Amino acid sequence: MYQLNTNAARQAEQLSSWINEPGKYIGTFICAEHVTSSKKGSQGIKFTFETQERQKGSFTLWILDAQSKELYGYQHLNALMVCLRLKNIKAIPGSAKKWDESSQSMISSPAQVFAELTDQKIGVLLDTEEYEKKDGSIGIKVAPVGFFDAKSDLMASEILDQKGQPEQLAKIVRKLKHRPLKHLSPPSSGNAPYVVAKSSSHQFDDMDDDIPF
Numbered sequence: 539m540y541q542l543n544t545n546a547a548r549q550a551e552q553l554s555s556w557i558n559e560p561g562k563y564i565g566t567f568i569c570a571e572h573v574t575s576s577k578k579g580s581q582g583i584k585f586t587f588e589t590q591e592r593q594k595g596s597f598t599l600w601i602l603d604a605q606s607k608e609l610y611g612y613q614h615l616n617a618l619m620v621c622l623r624l625k626n627i628k629a630i631p632g633s634a635k636k637w638d639e640s641s642q643s644m645i646s647s648p649a650q651v652f653a654e655l656t657d658q659k660i661g662v663l664l665d666t667e668e669y670e671k672k673d674g675s676i677g678i679k680v681a682p683v684g685f686f687d688a689k690s691d692l693m694a695s696e697i698l699d700q701k702g703q704p705e706q707l708a709k710i711v712r713k714l715k716h717r718p719l720k721h722l723s724p725p726s727s728g729n730a731p732y733v734v735a736k737s738s739s740h741q742f743d744d745m746d747d748d749i750p751f
Contacts, residue, residue: 557587557595558678560666560714562707564688565589570655571634579604582611583652586635586644587662587680595664595680596637617694618655618685627654661686663710667717676719684710 557563569586582600599611619627634649663683671677686693691704 555593556678557589557593557664557680558666560664560716562686562711562714563587563589563593563595563662563664564659565593565662566659567656568594569635570652572629572650572652573598575600580609582609583615583655584634585655585682597680597682599682614682614685618660620694620697621660621685621687621692622655622658624654627652659688661688661691661707663707663714665714665717668719670719681717683714 565588567585568588571584573582573584580600581602582598584598585596587595599614600609601611601615603609629650629652632649632651632653633646634651635644635646638645662685664680665683666678666680668676669679684693686707687697691707692701693706696704696706
């Protein structure tokens with residue numbers, strides 16, 4: 539026996555599309571793949587995010603450079619782990635869903651993946667920015683600004699401080715923006731958009747007793 543679900547009925551008419559506007563989104567990571575920059579040797583995680591409305595967006599957090607120094611994405615990863623209540627993650631053999639230009643669809647291929655980061659509901663704050671495609675046309679990509687607990691709207695610092703009410707999320711949402719293309723054919727960088735952080739976050743080092751989960 540099946541009971542009518544009107545939300546499911548509406549979603550049946552929604553085709554998967556790409557996120558093209560800055561904003562606050564709730565969904566899941568359907569892929570979190572370990573990647574290495576072919577140009578600079580930096581280590582990172584490539585995410586494919588899918589919203590509840592089946593919109594998708596892909597971005598990479600560059601976490602460590604070739605000398606294992608922390609990049610700005612390291613801070614974002616730690617914030618994400620707090621929001622998902624994870625103390626450790628490890629790459630394991632698996633498969634990653636990737637966009638295939640020839641078939642114009644998502645296909646699976648072998649990869650090292652972080653399974654703990656996927657299939658859990660998470661809130662993501664995204665900026666958008668224009669970029670030049672190989673054919674010269676203009677595309678739109680997403681850039682992560684922050685993460686938050688999908689149920690409580692609490693951000694990482696609020697979870698660590700055991701706050702009861704969210705305060706940071708609304709402030710950051712007001713600052714989200716779209717960045718138009720400034721010039722064509724910009725220099726390529728294996729670590730864009732993340733650079734080496736001026737200060738590193740060590741709040742997870744030897745602090746298990748202070749973590750409220």
